[in-house]
Amino acid sequence: MAVFRCSIIGIVVFHLATAAFAEIDFDRKVAPILVKRCLECHSENTAMGGLVLTTRSGLLTGGDGGSAVSVTNPADSLFLGRITAGEMPPEQRGQSRQLPADEIRILTEWVNEGSVWPDGRTLDLFETSSEVRAGRDWWSLQPVVRPPIPATVPGSQNPIDAFVTDTLAKRGFTSAPRADRRVLLRRLYYDLIGLPPTYEQTELFIADESANAWEKVVDSLLDSPHYGERWGRYWLDLVRYAETCGYERDQEKPFAWKYRDWVINAFNVDMPFDQFVIHQLAGDEIPNRDVNSVTATGFLMLGTWNDEPNDQQDYKYERLEDLVHTTSSAFLGLTVKCARCHDHKFDPIPQVDYYRIASAFWPGPIEPRDRKLVGGPSVDELGITEVLGWTDLTAAPLPLHVLKNGSRHTPLQVVKSAPLTAVPAMFHEFDAAPPGSGTTLRRLQLARWIASPDNPLTARVMVNRLWQHHFEHGLVQSPNSFGFRGAPPTHPELLDWLAVDLISGGWKLKRIHRLILNSETWMQSSLHPRHDEYSQTDSSNQFLWRANRRRLDAEALRDSLLMVSGQLDLRIGGESFRPTISAEALEGLSRKSSAWKASSPEAQRRRSIYIFMKRHLLPPLMTTFDLCDTTLPNAQRDVTTVAPQALALLNNAFSHDQSTTLARRIMLLATSSRERAFLAWRFALGRDATADELTLAETHVNGQSARVTAGRQQRTSAAVAWRVPDSTIPTRDLVFHVRADMGIVKDKVGRVLKWSDQSGADHDASQSKPDQRPVLIDDAASGLPAVRFDGLRRFLDIDGQLLETATCSIFAVVTDRHDGGHREIISNWKRGQNVSSSMFLGLTSDDQVRFTDSFSNAGRIADRKQPFVLSAINSTQAISVFQNASKLGQRESGLPNRKLGTPWVIGQQGDINGEFWNGDIAELLVYDRALSVSEQHQVWSVLLNRYQLPTSVRTVNVDESNPDLLALASLCHVLLNSNEFIYVD
């Protein structure tokens, strides 16, 4: 009440006071307040309480409560009353939004003076920017005009330097000195191709005294096919690139990788950016359409796709949102999707605009259809095979309605396909497709609108992206948000100058790269003599007074590790490879066994951009280093520094593999420890080590060598404690035991007809078909005989049932010569009976031990072509799998129920007539209980001694038995973990 009284007094006072002043300026004073404070809820399409305040008649007519202003008694107007009482604008989240006193005063004066409103003037929520939202006069929506280059500081040739220096000078700043040539070259390599220069490349460049040495190396890297791999990857983040659908099944989207290759190639051939836009949005609709342009429309197919949405019809609109969002984020830097349910809260994007854009995708394959199509067109519809592309399914789609609150149950008016209204000069509704057209041509028209030189956003957004990846931050630091909620440009003139230059240069990106890379701004040192002082006012280096030191991103890091170890395979393009992912990391999948099959080690040496991007299983090593999520467009990855990154680089097998390989590479070239250390620096860090560093390194290597030797002796002595020469195998509950030096009956051609059980349980093994019998090789297993299964359909049937419960222990002495595919040693699998509940022991295509389907990634075996003992112990509470006496895998729950009453065989997967063993089996034991640890030791003692096998498989690894190699690998490992390796100055 007190407030109200004050307001009345205020009104009276102001009323008296204003009589002496001139009429209030509507456009300058009143309209901005109405637009900012009222139109959100009182425009034609919102009209809360029936009140529309866009015209004078609306004001006079008023809403449900009657006329908003009283012409006869202005001071008594409902309009003023609600405002002065603080009821309008209404409170929000418990916060009053009462207008500031000066705004109330202006409105009061205006109403009291007769609420003068220029004839024909209709207000529009989006007409002007204010403190709370952007209007159509927002900076990024204004035409791009080439600004004058500032009168330059002497010596500055490059317009970029003129703009940047000018901005710095205004703050009294000066640029950092130019970085030295070694730093520059390394920075350039990472910047353009994502790989480090070799020592030789660096030295050549440093020695090149020609005036254009820098330009030459810039040009050669821009011409390198690896440029497209580096810069294409940034684009893939923006378009939420992945190769699977996500959701429950996460099924593969066939040929998604062809889109990736298209992007790489587009960057490499310097495809004009306007064409780049048009091909991705409408490569199927362009006049000169071809397989490549249709491949580009994979852009529209990359999103997540749910084959089991809650509501199929609702889901169509979710897909539209994905398409609108990705398109507007990637090309326009606007969040158009925010206008799906209502007018955009911050940018001049009315709700209808969202649907105008969405209508371009509406004729596409967004209706629920056959799951096999994964949300895209069929081959027939697309007209091209083996491409993941997009096209309209009809040239005459059903009308698309604006949806009230985004709900399809409350449709509003039908929309006509058109671009955004935020740029009025460019607005026109799209033409209907000419008769005979197979598609609506809406996407083509949308693409041409985006790619038009008149579009104020497209070029600005793209040059900003280029700038961002060269400098770490864009001139607009919110690269996907050029609207009200985005950051204002730090160098608006420079941004516009570059945008104009991009367009006038025929939308060629390499020109811009060249311009940037030849600027002093880019070539600055990352160190500034006045760092501390400048950081006080510009800690994030917005004004570019130095270069930003940058951490390698996930791809550059992995690729560099492979590169310095000498393993990197630089082939361009083609199908993706699947990196090895540890069994532990696979545990999160709901479908474990069929989930992941790693590619061959050779294939895994390719660059990281070729990693298969499975939405449910992004490689942990990559995500640890901030590989981004693939659900939404990502314009800027996080750069975190966390302990799991250190753990990964310190301990991950991939990382150790690179260190050891690098060490091996060095040992082939040098013999003394000092020379080796010297080479380690050259390979890993691309420079010569200092004398101090070499001394440190030598001390390290010598010390580590001694420690490795001591450690190995310790382990060996610990390991042999239980391994005694006179051990015997436990016989209690031994239900099956065959050994190739006993009980073999051969047929007349010398093949194994029968292999007699030595356990006393009479489970003899035999093969009735002569052509499916294996052979006996007399000295296959360390001089002892073994039964050879050659993978050509040989196997043996076992008499009777081996097990009553799943609790058991199996020991097999075998070799494995198979490559790829599952293969089994022993199995009771039977079609139609225990397909997912059989008992078997074998290997996967990935050389993982498979102890039934329930534990199918029990650890990878090593040195499999040499004889080894494979042991699998299942108790009710745990499973353990060993190779010799080394534990390969274990888990803390036993096998679930098994169906054990089906026939047993040796050498294939039950009766599947496949998955044949290809290798030798020298001995096989089955117990129908879990042996104790000491009993396991007894069995191993006997078998390892009989076949002269090492206790631990690891110690037979030649690498690991060489202390010099391991010590040098330790040094390499340190260098590959060092900040000098991980950061780029």
Add this chain to the structure above:
Amino acid sequence: MTLFGDDNYPRRQFPCGRTRRECVWDMGIGFAGLALTSLLDSDSFFVDKVGAAEKSGSGPLAAVARHFPARAKACIFLTMNGAPSQVDTFDHKPELTKYAGKQLPADREYINSGGRKVGYLTPEWRPFRRGGESGQLISDYFPNVRKHADKLAIVNSCHTDSHAHGSALVAVNTGKTFIGRPSLGAWCVYGLGTENQSLPGYVVMLDKRGGPISGQPNWSSGFMPSTVSGTLFRPTGDPILNLRGPAHVTREIQREQLDLLQQLNEQHLGTRKGGTDLAARIESYELAWRMQSEAPEAVDVAKETKQTLDSYGIGKEPTNEYGRNCLVARRLVERGVRFVQLYSGGGHLEDTWDAHESIEKNHGKHGAEVDQPIAALLTDLEERGLLDSTLVVWGGEFGRMPFSEGKDAPGRNHNPYGFSMWFAGAGVKGGIRYGETDELGFQATTNPVHLHDIHATILHLMGLDHERLTYFHQGRHESLTDVGGRVVSGILA
């Protein structure tokens, strides 16, 4: 949708329109502890300074202050993957006995998930009995949990947005039925940091039978930095990835490596003053070194007494696995982990609580696996004084229909319209029931509680305001509850 304009909604922001915390986040860990604390302290976003004073360690996961004082320091979310049936567990409906064999009245509309057979109203498969002084009715699938009835606030009126497991699981974790958003645990760690820098802030332990449908997006950090995403923990051995190198790299050998590494890094740093990124990485290697021993210790239950192990049912079936997970959860909470999620049920169909075939068979099995461990967890937390500061939440992604899947068919289909969850521990009023479904247990009718409300309440109990806990992403202040959500004050102590 609410307007977030600066003048309407007080929020101190950086020039880019982001809060100080968001900007700190963007720069990664690149801050020594002091710098981070002072930045956050000076931010009006964090009202209560008490938490900041208690912070331990540095970096993006350093413990930070709450929006308002709250008792819960940690949350354990017992996630019943596959969707338990409310009318067979925590929502007693005697009317079902009366109407048994009849069909659901035709006016009750629903989506028949999976187009399954529609059968007849079926009463509970196991009897309900009263527990505790409050006499709350809980069925014989949870006889041990029933003994804690006085601690439970049972919310019978939950409802959600999807009838399909994949999207409903994502919804119970992230608030939305589509993938790509940060999960509840991630929001908690984003808002509060964590109190033990040697362990992840948000730990997820899966059922051995497999992960939940939709996998990793269920514990994702979405558009927030991956540092707050859930970390999968295995309950034995090495709980997280990369804790151990090859066999020949002994601890001694690795220490030598780290010493040389630090020497080289210090030398490198010496000529590169300015910025904190290099120093932060040097520190991260020492932290990694500590994690290698501390993380396995956290899951090593060998030091627990036999009595404790027995109480959780460890070492016997069918409770061994979930019992171990529950015990590890207690150990993690003790060590300052912020959010622990334990899945019961993994993979598909009957390996989860998805009782299409038979309630009795399915819930009998899964109930027996988790009932004793959960009860033991509540007892253990209470005895150690941890229940006062630990929030325990139980629930699935939706409920099940009060009717069968055919004549004499003993299973039930999915039901997103009404289901039960319960809360216990810090800040929760025990021994009460909140909200109701209709007389058949089909649909939430009295005080319906949407998943957004559940999330708002959990955040509230953790000292976070779901409307103020926002992350600026692509032009929008995103929050867990988006435009919805209200705190269910009826269950607050």
